[in-house]
Amino acid sequence: MDHFSCKGTNKMARRTHVAVGFRPCCFFCVMEEKDPGVRKEWLELYMRDMHMTRDDTELALTLSFIWRFAMADPENPELPSLGVFECMAKLLKKSLEDEKWVMTGQNVYVPYYAAHIIGSYTMKKPDFAVKAVESGVIAPLVELMRGKMSWVEQRVAVKALGHLASYEKTFTAVAAHEDEVVRLAMDIATTCVHVVYEQFVSVKERVRYHSDLLTRGLGGLEMEDRKAEEWASQLQCWSVHLLSCFAYKQMSISLICKKNFLKELSQMWGGLVNHTSPAGIGLVRILCYSKQGRGHVSNSREMILSLCNLSRSSDDWQYMGIDSLLLLLKDQETRYKVLETSLLYLVDLVELKALNNRPNLGDRITRVLLMDNNKKKGFTYTYKAQKALKELWRIKVERRKRERKLIKGDGQEKVAEANVVVNLIKQQANQLLCVGDIEGAIKCYNEAIGLCPLKIRRKRMGLYSDRGECYLLMGDADAAISDCTRALCLSEPVNSHGKSLWTRSKAYDIKGLSRESLMDCIMFVNVRSFRGKIPYYAAQMISKQMEATWLFEEARATRLRRMMLKDKNHGLSTITEEPGKKERTVIPRKKPDPLH
Known part of the structure; x- marks a missing residue:
């Protein structure tokens, strides 16, 4: 009996069905029953016999x-x-x-x-x-x-x-x-x-x-x-x-941490399609809380690079990447396996104030990077790492102490004087940039950043952003990403400076880091509030990166390679020619919708 027929059965008849143990005629009528006792008995009967x-x-x-x-x-x-x-x-x-x-x-x-x-x-x-x-x-x-x-x-x-x-x-x-x-x-x-x-x-x-x-x-x-x-x-x-x-x-850690699986895990994002799931990075952070897990993660170069790129992105799970790297750096058994690589990324984040309810995150990063016991016997820093550590010490320790002393005396006047000088140097850099002297502009920005007081965060944000744009014009994508990241750490709130986001998005595009480029471009559009009219250049970048990060892109490419190999094994397709016309066998390519 269907729902409409069952509704015609009177109330007394339905109760009689229950009394004699009959199965209810229609589940939907059971759910509409107002009498709690009848409803309960009918539901019990229906649940008991539904499989029949x-x-x-x-x-x-x-x-x-x-x-x-x-x-x-x-x-x-x-x-x-x-x-x-x-x-x-x-x-x-x-x-x-x-x-x-x-x-x-x-x-x-x-x-x-x-x-x-x-x-x-x-x-x-x-x-x-x-x-x-x-x-x-x-x-x-x-x-x-x-x-x-x-x-x-x-x-x-x-x-x-x-x-x-x-x-x-x-x-x-x-x-x-x-x-x-x-x-x-x-x-x-x-x-x-x-x-x-x-x-x-x-x-x-x-x-x-x-x-x-x-x-x-x-x-x-x-x-x-x-x-x-x-x-x-x-x-x-x-x-x-x-x-x-x-x-x-802490169960099955060795099994989960197989090298090939960790490599695959580093590319499991969630995020864009599954917004509430941290996917791979969520599991990685859990693994990093255990000693055994840290040992395995630290041996995966692909995983460390993935964590480093995530830590310098505008991804919602950025803080998880930073957490994981800090856990690895605090452990003396894994610290020196990841220090060289992660140092060059984390040094750009030392001026972070707060991120995802983590106050003074930049200071925490600084303390971990400058741990007293970072001199292991037989371990030597590369030139880039030594340079990054010296810069970190100069900015976060020596310069901070010096500026604190100035504030106690006539510091306010000196800060104002420094601000004036910085503005003049910045104007000079802008003029050099206008005439195409990019190297000269970078030298001016270097001088301005060195003179600009640490407390004037907004001014320093602009200087880093401008220098990052110059580096991008020179084709140095790594330096551009570094400077734009520093600028975004100084922005309020974090990752909200439109110009830096767009410059870094382009730099990530050059590096082939499509996901990071896409996240920055999306954030750029949201920050700038274009009122529904996204500029063509931004829409073009989003479309390009969405196609590159399409979930099925690798599967599509694998299938295409397999088809090409099959054709190769069977020999080349015959090409027939007619006057004014050429025909050839073409393997169709399924192009994903850029809005995926």
Whole structure:
């Protein structure tokens, strides 16, 4: 009986159904029942017998409704107290054991919604997680995680297991499958983007129920591609989160810290597609809190470079990159493995005041870089590192002490005099720049920066920014990034100086650091407030970098290389020529939407 027919049944008849033990006709009518007693009894009956429902369409619609109900109010105890987890566990087991049943009609949606309901109800309430574990949901979720069905079901299974692993009360139950779950999570995090691209995005005839789940029947191929990118990112981020739960307990550290996986992890961003997830950097920071983890991370050059680039970016997770580097530098067993590389990046951040509720962060960085025990036997600094340390000592120690003494006497007058001199030198630098003497302008900016009092932060910000632009004009992208970073550290709030953001974005573009360039360009547009009319040059940069950072770009390139290699092995394609016309075989290239 459908919902409209069921609504015609009178109240006395519905109560009679309960009294004689009949299963309710329609779940939606049960949810509309006003009598609490009747509603409770009917829900208990429905949850108990739902896995025996014969109408596959009704079952799929019911599960879809329960999932929406759970997402709208995940802390509502009604359904969890009446057996929703036992019901979902039964449905998952039936789906996994009876292949013929699950492939009948709408039943193919059942495992997806069942796992999603478990994850939705356990994302906020530890008590619900305990009920779910006691109901036996872990075994079928792990089976879905193994890839028993497809990446679509894998996504919600990993999410649900991640929630269960997040709570002290239920972590042990997940940890009972530690080795397998960790290995599966690592494999999924590493391969899921390629899998989604190969099995969905690049396929002409897509699996129908995948398309329906992605877009709910709305939108075409473009919408499906965007949602596929979002879901692939979520699958990767939730897999990394599951690994983080084990790393937090200092479990499976050696397995997680395999060299190849750390290299892959350094490129797992989250962020642009999955805004609330720190993805790879979140796991890396957790690893850096353990001695064993720090040892492994410090041996990965790719990871250290990734942390250094993140620390000098306008990314939301910049502070995590800085935290991780400081943890590595404080440990005497890892300090000298990362000191040379990280010093040249962190020295640009020593004038940071606060970042993400971390007060005096620049002073903390300075103390770590100038630790007394940074002279290890047999360890010698390179010329660049020695120069950076001397500059750091001169600015943060000697110059600060000197200026503090001046303030006690007639310092205010001398500060004003210095400000006048700095303005004159800056004008001279601007004039030299106008006539094309960039080197002369840089010399003037050097002198002005040396004379400008530390307390005049805004003036120094402008000088660093101007010098950074000069370096970029000379083609020195590294120096431009360094100066613009210093300027952005002096801005209030941090990373809010438009000119420095745009210059650094262009410098990062030259270096091939597309993500960092994109983040700076987006921040530049937000800071400048162009009122919806983004300048062409900024829109062009955003489009370029979004294409380069497209989640599926590497998968697309890998597939293209494989196709080219296949063609090569089969010999060159024949080129036929006709008068005035040439024909040749061309391998089509799928160009991603720049708005992805």
